[in-house]
Amino acid sequence: MNTSSRRSARTFAAWPVVAGALAFIVGILMLAGAAYLHSRARILLDSDPVQPLPAAQAEAGASATAAPIDLLSGLPPYRTHTDDVSALLKIASQQAVTIRSAEYRSDASPSLPVVFRVADIRMDEEYPRIKAFVAETLKRMPHVSLDEIRIDQASASAGKLQVSLRLSFAYRAKDE
Numbered sequence: 001m002n003t004s005s006r007r008s009a010r011t012f013a014a015w016p017v018v019a020g021a022l023a024f025i026v027g028i029l030m031l032a033g034a035a036y037l038h039s040r041a042r043i044l045l046d047s048d049p050v051q052p053l054p055a056a057q058a059e060a061g062a063s064a065t066a067a068p069i070d071l072l073s074g075l076p077p078y079r080t081h082t083d084d085v086s087a088l089l090k091i092a093s094q095q096a097v098t099i100r101s102a103e104y105r106s107d108a109s110p111s112l113p114v115v116f117r118v119a120d121i122r123m124d125e126e127y128p129r130i131k132a133f134v135a136e137t138l139k140r141m142p143h144v145s146l147d148e149i150r151i152d153q154a155s156a157s158a159g160k161l162q163v164s165l166r167l168s169f170a171y172r173a174k175d176e
């Protein structure tokens with residue numbers, strides 16, 4: 001075997017070792033870089049996270065952050081739930097909708113400041129009247145949500161639909 005072929009055989013056998021050593025060194029450098037970035041991030045997080053705003057931004061945002069928003073103040077007190085049943089029946093009569101049956105139940109949790117009254121309503125009506133009834137109910141009572149609507153066609157010739165609605169009424173738990 002001549003010298004040039006021995007040298008090329010050694011070079012051919014040595015390149016995986018060199019490539020592995022370079023990959024190992026790159027991995028160590030990446031690990032050290034990640035550790036450095038982590039320590040810098042920890043230092044930044046441990047320092048005061050609140051930076052003072054420039055005066056113009058502070059004046060513009062002062063009114064928006066001055067008072068917390070009280071979401072419960074928009075809900076009616078629980079004692080008005082019977083008035084809402086009357087209002088619901090009045091809307092039904094105005095929209096010429098006949099309620100076949102209705103079941104009410106309360107969903108209250110002692111840990112929450114909100115009481116939910118759920119109404120399961122069944123009716124046989126035409127689609128435009130159902131749509132108008134639901135739209136008017138949601139418009140007049142913003143504390144009501146439409147949770148579910150199920151529609152089945154009762155008879156093709158009559159054009160009426162069997163409808164089940166589930167409405168949730170939200171109230172403040174404590175009257176103030």
